[in-house]
Amino acid sequence: MSSILEIADFRAEGLRIGGAKVRTARTIDVINPYSGERVGTVGMASVEDVRRAMDIAKAYVPTLSRYERSAILNRAAALLRERTDEASNIITTESGLSKKDSIYEIGRVADVLNFGANEALRDDGQVFSCDLTPHGKKRKVITTRDPLLGVITAITPFNHPMNQVAHKVVPSVATNNRMVLKPSEKVPLSAYYFADLLYEAGLPVEMLQVVTGDPREIADELLIHPHVDLITFTGGVAIGKYIASKAGYRRMVLELGGNDPLIVMDDADLDKASDLAVQGSYKNSGQRCTAVKRMLVHEKVAAEFTERVVAKTKAWRYGDPMDKTNEMGTVIDEAAARHFEKVVNEAVAQGARLLVGNAREGALYSPTVVDRVRPEMTLVREETFGPVSPIMTFKDIDEAIRMSNGTAFGLSSGICTNRLDDATRFAKELQVGTVNLWEVPGYRIELTPFGGIKDSGLGYKEGVQEAIKSFTNCKTFTLPW
Ligand code: NAD
Numbered sequence: 001m002s003s004i005l006e007i008a009d010f011r012a013e014g015l016r017i018g019g020a021k022v023r024t025a026r027t028i029d030v031i032n033p034y035s036g037e038r039v040g041t042v043g044m045a046s047v048e049d050v051r052r053a054m055d056i057a058k059a060y061v062p063t064l065s066r067y068e069r070s071a072i073l074n075r076a077a078a079l080l081r082e083r084t085d086e087a088s089n090i091i092t093t094e095s096g097l098s099k100k101d102s103i104y105e106i107g108r109v110a111d112v113l114n115f116g117a118n119e120a121l122r123d124d125g126q127v128f129s130c131d132l133t134p135h136g137k138k139r140k141v142i143t144t145r146d147p148l149l150g151v152i153t154a155i156t157p158f159n160h161p162m163n164q165v166a167h168k169v170v171p172s173v174a175t176n177n178r179m180v181l182k183p184s185e186k187v188p189l190s191a192y193y194f195a196d197l198l199y200e201a202g203l204p205v206e207m208l209q210v211v212t213g214d215p216r217e218i219a220d221e222l223l224i225h226p227h228v229d230l231i232t233f234t235g236g237v238a239i240g241k242y243i244a245s246k247a248g249y250r251r252m253v254l255e256l257g258g259n260d261p262l263i264v265m266d267d268a269d270l271d272k273a274s275d276l277a278v279q280g281s282y283k284n285s286g287q288r289c290t291a292v293k294r295m296l297v298h299e300k301v302a303a304e305f306t307e308r309v310v311a312k313t314k315a316w317r318y319g320d321p322m323d324k325t326n327e328m329g330t331v332i333d334e335a336a337a338r339h340f341e342k343v344v345n346e347a348v349a350q351g352a353r354l355l356v357g358n359a360r361e362g363a364l365y366s367p368t369v370v371d372r373v374r375p376e377m378t379l380v381r382e383e384t385f386g387p388v389s390p391i392m393t394f395k396d397i398d399e400a401i402r403m404s405n406g407t408a409f410g411l412s413s414g415i416c417t418n419r420l421d422d423a424t425r426f427a428k429e430l431q432v433g434t435v436n437l438w439e440v441p442g443y444r445i446e447l448t449p450f451g452g453i454k455d456s457g458l459g460y461k462e463g464v465q466e467a468i469k470s471f472t473n474c475k476t477f478t479l480p481w
Contacts, residue, residue, distance in 0.1 A: 003035065003037065004032045004034070004035045004037050004039060004093055004322070005037060005039065008039065008089040008090065008092075008093040010038075010039060010040055011030075011039070011040035011041075011090070011189050011192075012027075012040060012041050013040065013041070013042045013043065013188070013189060013192045013212075014042075014043045015042075015043040015045050015049060015053075015209075015210060015211050015212065016192065016195050016196075016205070016208075016209050016210040016211075017049060017052055017053045017056065017209050017211070018052070018053070018056040018205060018206065018209065019199075019205030019206075022043060022049065023043060024043035024044050024045065024046070024049070026044040027041040027042060027043060027044055028041065028042050028043075028044050028185050028188070028212060028213070028214075029041055030042060030094050030186075030187075030188060030189055031333075032093055032094065032096065033095065033096035033329075033330040033331070033332060033333050033334070033362070033363035034096050034320060034321050034322075034329060034330045034362070034363065034364070036362070039093045039094060039189075040093075040094070040189050042185075042188045042189070042192065042212045043211075043212060043213075044212065044213045044214060045211040045212060045213035045218055046213070046217070046218070047217065047218055047221045049211055049213075049218075050180070050211055050213075050218050050221045050222055050225065051221065051225065053180045053209040053211055054151055054180060054225045054227040054228070055227070056206055056209065057151040057178035057179070057180055057206060057207075057209060057227065058150065058151055058178070058227040059206075060178055060204070060206035060207070062147065062176040062177070062178065062204065062206075062207055063176075064176055064204070066120050066121055066123075067121070068202075069117075069120040069173055069174055069176065070117040070118070070120040070121050070174075071117075071202070072173065072198065072201045072202045072203050073113045073114070073116045073117035073120065073170060073173060073174065073201075074113070074114065074117040075201035075202065076113050076197050076198050076200075076201040076203075077110045077111075077113035077114045077117065079197055079200065079201060080106060080109060080110050080113065080197055081106075081107075081110050084103060084106045084107075085103075087106050087109075087162070087190075087193060088102035088103045088105070088106050089102075090161075090189050090190050090193050091105055091106070091161050091162055091187075091190050092321045092322060092329065093189070094161060094186075094187045094188075094189045094190065095158065095161050095186075095187050095190075095329075095332060096285070096321050096329045096330030096331065096332065096363055097161075097284060097285060097287075097321060097329050098285075098318075098321045098323075098326050098327060098328050098329040099321065099322060099323070099324045099326075099329075100324065100326070100327060101283065101284050101285070101328075101329070102321075105160055105161075105162060105163050105284075106162070108160075108163050108166075108446060109162050109163050109166045109194070111445070111446045112163065112166040112167060112170050112446045112464060113166065113170055115170075115446050115447040115464040115465075116170035116171060116173065116174040116464050117174070119171075119174050119447075119464055119465060119468055120173075120174040120175075124145060124468070125142060125143050125144050125145065126142070126143045127140055127141070127142050127143075128140065128141040128142075128143075130478070138480075138481065139478050139479060139480055139481070140478065140479050140481060141476050141477070141478050142476065142477045142478075142479065143474055143475065143476050143477075144474075144475050144477070145175070145468070145469070145472035145473070145474055145475075146472060146473050146475055147175050147176045147177045147178075147471070147472060147473075148177055148229040148230055148471065148472070148473060149229060149473075150227050150228055150229030150230075151178050151179070151180055151225075151227045151228050151229060152168075152172055152177050152178065152179040152180070152228075152229065152230045152231075152232060152471060153179075153180055153182070153222045153223065153225075153228050153230070153231045153232070154168035154169070154172070154179055154180070154181045154182070154231075154232045154233075155181075155182050155219075155222065155231070155232075155233045155234070155235065155243075156168060156181070156182075156183045156184055156191070156234055156235070157184050157234050157235040157236070158184040158186040158187045158287075158332050159284065159287040159288060159289070159332075159385070160284070160288075161183070161184070161187035161189075161190035161191070162190040162191070162193070162194050164183075164234050165181065165183055165190065165191045165194050166194065167234075167446070167462055167463075167464075167467065168181065168232050168234075168467075169181065169194065169195075169198070169208055170464060171464055171467035171468045171470075171471050172207070172208070172471055173198065173203060173207060173208070174464070174468060175468055175471045175472050176207075177207070177471050178206060178207050178208075179207065179208050179209070180209050180210075180211065180222065181195070181208065181209070181210045181211070182210075182211055182212065182213070182215075182218070182219075182222055183210065183212065184235075185212055185213070185214070185215070186332055186333070187332075188212045191210055191212075192210060195208055195210045220246065223243060223246045223247055224246060224247075224248065228250060229250060229251065230250060230251040230252070230253070230470070230471065231243060231247055231250060231251075231252050231253070232252075232253040232467075232470070232471075233252070233253070233254050233255070234255040234256075234289075234462075235255075235256065236256065236257050236383075237256045237257045237383075237408075237455045237456075240254045240255075240256040240458070244458065251459070251470070252458065252459050253458075253459040253460050253462070253467070253470050254457055254458040254459055255289070255451055255452070255456075255457050255462055256289075256452065256455060256456050256457050256458075257289060257383040257385075257409060257411070257455065257456060258289045258290055258291075258293065258383060258409050258411030258412060258441075258452060258456050259293045259294060259380070259382075259383050259407045259408075259409040259411070260280075260290050260291065260292060260293055260294070260409075260411055260412045260413055260414070260432075260441035260442075261292070261293070261294045261295070261296045261403070261404045261413050261414070261441070262276060262277055262280055262292045262294075262295050262296070262413075262414040262415075262416065262440070262441065263296045263297075263400050263404060263413065263414070263415050263416065263417075263426065264277075264295065264296070264297040264298060264301065264305055264416045264417075265298050265397070265400075265415075265416060265417035265419065265422055266298035266300040266301050267417055267418055267419055268298075268301065268305075268416040268417055268418070269416075269418075270301060270304055270305050270308055271308065272416070272438070273305060273416040274305055274308035274309045274312055275312070276292075276414060276416065276438070276439065276440050277292060277295055277305075277309050277312075277389060278309060278312040278313055278316060278367070278389070279440055280292030280414060280440035280441060280442060281295075281367070281387060281388070281389045282313075282316050282318075282327065282328055282367045282387045283327075283328075283440075283442075285328050285329060285330065285331045285332075285365075285386065285387055286331070286367075286384075286385070286386045286387035286388065287331060287332065287385050287386060288442050289411060289452075289456075290411055290412045290434075290440075290441045290442035291385075291441075291442060292389065292414065292440060292441060293380070293383060293384055293388075293390070294373075294380050294390055294392060294403075294404075295309070295389055295390065295391045295392065296392055296393075296394055296400050296403055296404060297391060297392070297393055297394070298393070298394060298395075298400075299393040299394065299395055302371075302391065302393045305391075306355065306369070306371050306391055309369055309389060309391070310355050310356050310369050313356050313357065313367045313368075313369050313389065314356055316328060316367045318364065318366060318367060318387075319364065328367065328387065329364075330362070330363035330364050330365070331363055331364075331365050331386050331387070332363070333363050334362050334363045336363070336365075336385070336386060337360045337362070337363050337364070337365040337386070338360065339386075340358075340360075340365050340368070340384060340386040340387075340388055341358060341360050341365070343377075343378050343379045343382075343384060343388075344357075344358045344368060344370060344379060344388060345358070346377070346378055346379070347370055347373060347377045347378070347379040347390070348370070350374075350377055351372060351374070352370045352371065352372050352373045352374075352377065352379070352390070353370065353371050353372045354368070354369075354370055355369040355370065355371060356368065356369050357369060357387075357388075358370075365386060365387060366387075367387045367388075367389070368387060368388045368389065369389045369391065370388065370389070370390050370391065371390075371391040371392075372391075373390040373391060373392045374392070375392065375403060375406055375407075377390075380392065380407075381407060383409065397422055397425060397426075401425070401426070401429050401430065404430055404431075404432075405429075405430065405431045408454060408455040409452065409454060409455050409456045410431045410432045410433065410452050410453040410454035410455070410456045411432060411433055411434070411441070411451075411452035411456035411457070412432055412433060412434035412435075412436065412441035412442065412452070413426070413430050413432050413434065413435050413436065413441050414436045414438075414439055414440050414441045414443075415435060415436065415437050415438070416438060417437075423437050431453060431454060432452065432453065432456075433450070433451050433452040433453055433456065433457065433461070434450070444463070446463065446464060447463060447464050447465055448463045448465070449461040449462075449463045449465065449466045450462050450463040450466070451463075451466075
């Protein structure tokens with residue numbers, strides 16, 4: 001195994017507060033999950049550091065024109081596209097995601113920047129005439145969307161180290177807001193890299209500050225500091241609900257876990273369906289909120305579908321994340337890999353059948369297929385955030401819909417059928433944020449609305465356009481003409 005540091009530089013990052021790189025007495029180590037090497041350190045902020053960042057943000061009044069915001073975002077996109085290799089190395093180094101996955105992620109981040117730049121140019125104000133009813137008047141109502149009065153706190157998860165950050169930061173820049181970001185302490189280097197890219201592209205330093213630290217010390221301050229107007233959080237349900245309990249009278253955007261099904265009906269083209277199954281399960285090491293976490297398959301086609309999924313799983317190359325021929329690298333850490341091993345073993349002990357995989361070496365966990373899975377097994381009742389394909393069968397569409405809706409989650413779904421009546425029923429009856437016909441549940445573009453219901457999310461959706469709505473206050477003017 002070659003040293004990861006022969007490929008990527010060791011990065012020692014300070015916090016980004018008011019434009020300074022703030023070194024702290026205590027630091028957090030960033031570990032490469034594949035090699036176990038320490039690949040960087042980041043500052044460990046104190047509550048005082050958070051307060052300073054909040055004060056700087058609150059005191060600053062952004063004055064960038066729409067043109068200037070757009071130009072900064074487009075410049076950052078161009079810089080990032082030019083530096084794809086360097087930027088994707090950082091993601092791969094700190095997360096263990098394969099180069100294929102991290103290069104793809106850089107493309108997505110650049111898309112977010114370009115979409116944000118376009119949206120910054122678009123005035124989404126509305127005009128209403130008031131003489132619409134018998135008691136109307138000759139007046140007009142005009143709406144504007146203003147930045148928030150206070151500061152936005154953004155907290156992001158580990159699974160897409162840079163893109164999760166981009167989905168918070170870009171709409172904030174596009175709307176002239178001020179944000180204090182706390183990225184995941186597991187993958188903080190991508191976030192600092194992204195912030196520096198924006199500063200280089202011309203972003204005033206007060207509009208984006210970055211702190212890292214121990215959430216047990218600083219998270220509450222980020223949530224309840226009096227300058228905070230809005231908390232935008234992406235991560236697991238437990239912490240999302242903790243935030244909801246703490247936030248008080250503040251706007252919240254909570255994007256939480258998922259347990260997304262791929263539903264395969266008996267008329268489906270099984271080659272196409274099994275392609276979607278493996279891609280939806282194993283891309284990004286299965287660590288997507290919208291990864292396929294349950295395969296619900298009509299019993300008439302289950303055997304043939306399973307055979308194809310097993311064959312494609314065996315062909316899915318995984319291993320050294322820096323090896324560009326590998327589809328998949330590691331999961332985030334050894335503890336996560338051990339957890340998948342445990343829930344798969346538990347399911348097998350309860351009658352499920354392991355068909356391939358469940359092999360672990362450190363944080364490397366092989367793509368895994370298990371069938372004869374029942375809804376009450378932990379493997380599918382809870383979110384398994386890794387490359388596991390649990391296959392369950394149903395008799396008819398009623399049962400498929402019942403099974404799909406039978407968890408606490410409601411994020412997304414993928415449907416494989418060519419029958420319009422069935423497709424329409426799924427679209428109407430699945431209790432989720434998204435229904436994708438003949439696509440993986442994770443399919444979307446960065447601009448479009450995205451987010452779940454039930455335990456999968458609360459508040460506004462994400463996606464650049466919706467996030468812009470959530471990050472602004474709508475004001476109406478009425479005028480006498
Ligand atoms: P996590 O919930 O463990 O951590 C997310 C963030 O919360 C991290 O930055 C962490 O430091 C911070 N945090 C920890 N304690 C906190 C506290 N007390 N208060 C505030 N913040 C605190 O999630 P993770 O393991 O990094 O990411 C995986 C989870 O994220 C999965 O459940 C996945 O489904 C979910 N996710 C959801 C979406 C979505 O858009 N719905 C997208 C990606 C990931």
